[in-house]
Amino acid sequence: MENRRGLLRGLIIMAVLMVIGLASYGVQQGLAQDAKSQLTIEKSFPSSGKCKRCHERVFEEWETSPLSKSIHTPTFRAALDAYLTSPAGKDKALCFRCHAPHVREFPDHVQLFVTQAQSGEPSLDGVACAQCHLIKQVDRTKQPPEPKYDLGNKTMYGPYKDFAANLAHQSMESALFRKSDLCLNCHQVVPVAADLGKSNDLLGNWDQSKAVKSGKECQTCHMPEQVGESANGEAKRKVANHTFPGRIGQLRQEAAKLDVSTKVEGDKTSVTVAVQSLVPHNLPTTHPGWASVVLELTVKGKNLKTVFSDKRVYGRTYADAKGQKTVFDFEAVKVLEETVLKPEETRVEAFSFPTPKDTKTFDVEAILSYAPVTGPASFLQRIEAESSKGAQDPVFQPIPIAKFSENVPVAK
Template sequence: MAGQSMHRIFRAVAVKKTTLAVVFVALAWTWLGTVEDRTLAQDAKSQASIEKAFPNSNKCKRCHERVFEEWETSPLSRSIHSPAFRATLDAFLASPEGKDKALCFRCHAPHIREFQDHTQLFIDQVKSGDPQLDGVACAQCHLIKQVDRAKHPPEPKYEAPGSKTLYGPYKDFSQNLAHQSMELGLFKKSDLCLNCHQAVPSAANLGKANDLLGNWDQSKAVKSGKECQSCHMPEQTGESANGEKKRTVANHTFPGRIGKLRQEAAKLDVETKIEGDKTTVIVKVQSLVPHNLPTTHPAWASVVLDLVIKGKNLKTVFSDKRIYGRVYHNAKGEKTQFDFEAVKVVEDTVLKPEELRVETFTFPTPKETRTFDVEATLSYAPITGPAPFLQRIEAESSKGTSDPVFQPIEIVTRTENVPIAR
């Protein structure tokens, strides 16, 4: 009996190789399926353990609705979400410099500092385009208990994972059922921000030139007692937690490139001299920012001064520009848009803290008109870089070429109508 059925099986195998192949594929599929389920389950478990130590911002929203809504509109809430970040992270991971896979996250999702073993989860979530983990959110700042400024760049020390104490600016906080509160002077000081904003460790090869803010601490604003928060988290009056008494609170939209603060970035002064056929325009760019403008991470960040002259029938008869930013070279001596592979700054036209820059433009005096317009505009420039990199961002973005990185952001503009005396 047994021999007979064995024989039958052998025959079946011999005859139906294809069936076997199908069975094998099906088995492999089931096996892969369980592996996939297992990693999914593992990912969920990793995420849960990360969020046990660094509660998701949704948890804070319940009681801190105002703060949450402000933060949600800020760039900080999208620190691992932008197509530009995704594409740059990919370029970094594929580069010889990309061995330290957690590097970008140390500022873009700093809880990785306590969860180095889970680096792959952070990477996978960024690649998915819709990370569920927070980037720079509530707990990522409010669990910092110290910043070590002896390190370059400065480093944060986090409260031990699982702590229920959140640090903040108030001594006279109301008690609540979700967490303990503690006043920490650090929250009123620039030090808190410097650990992410002063220098980028990936650009360590640059030595002293790895410096995003310049001599900010020598600026008039900072010497008069202003901290980063004075301008980028302006004071307002409101509820700190839902239903609590109104008090002085801090704006969490982090105004920067977006928001009203931009209008305080610079003043433009325009002076036009007509000397017969030749006209000279002198534009004085007065930076009011107490640190470098722009801050040069990512490395393509730049601010542009555009000058446009409109003559007869408002037709442009002359245009020119000045670019404020940095040009970096990589180890091969080629220009690079990535600070992680930069070894040298070959050009630095960044506006230094509170600097007055004077630009001179000369052009032929417009003809056949009694007046002409001089338009000077200062703006943050759109992203620049090698075509394949830009195409990659365009492909990654749901908005394509309308993604915000491809748009300039105007800072200040000045228009003057100049009469020609003949």
């Protein structure tokens, strides 16, 4: 009896150990498989770390840009999960086609991209050096436009004809690198759930803008020309800034002008604000779906107490298949409202309110800013939980674009 029980216990322990062993073997196999996948991918798309050795300046600029974090942000992670768990989320590669475009060449490895992005610390690159510099051509007849990669030839395409030779790669001049076309395969179309025709465009009629007609390309403003070393130790020459200024950086000061005029007429005061967008494309660009710019007007009366405030929101509101409002463009089948500032548009907003009392003057303040992320509470909580900064994550803060304030006398 005793013996049989001992034997049984022994067998059970052995079985448990075998299961654990098999499982961890499975995990190890999985890890080995992942490492192999990554090696295969990086043979075609060398990691940015490899370029850093010789292109330190470029690397350091790119590293501070949003592009270097295209699959790393808590917001991307939370949005990716919302996509993958939604009925719309069947095509696992969708988000990566722009956020880590090498997935286009390795559709069988898409799970590795998902796993790495979900880990929060992907070692795979998102939009890095090779993801742009191996592009030989962009097919603009496709919607969205498609990049054609030249893999296996160790040739880096770029702006120079007179490049210095090096031991790591061949170089090749390509006119594409000075043209907007290069950017359009990721920046032209919003990933919506249904064909919305013209309404899934991100930039609006940018090619009809004055800036573009006068010869400006995306690079003119977003990769401004400077002088420096293109590769370590080479002669200084005209190079392109790789910090990709946008919401972050100086370029924001050139985004819009506010022209405010206030009229006091007895008990009633009216304020008009002319918001002049200097941007040659939509402001904001309309992906992700919660992207919006807000104009806030605040009037401060006696003791600087706020006596009036109001706002206008510039963005795009979508509906999903059930007709509900959604901030997730991947669920969008319809545009409910479109208020984005069109390329170089001036929008005039009128406000009126009772003239502040018991004071000789009052303050009028107008602020234009990029709004923080919005969406369902569960989504916002998820971002907060995913961020090492929690509720202090920068996506929860507005980013000011332009400001105006004046002190207005009540009577002459």
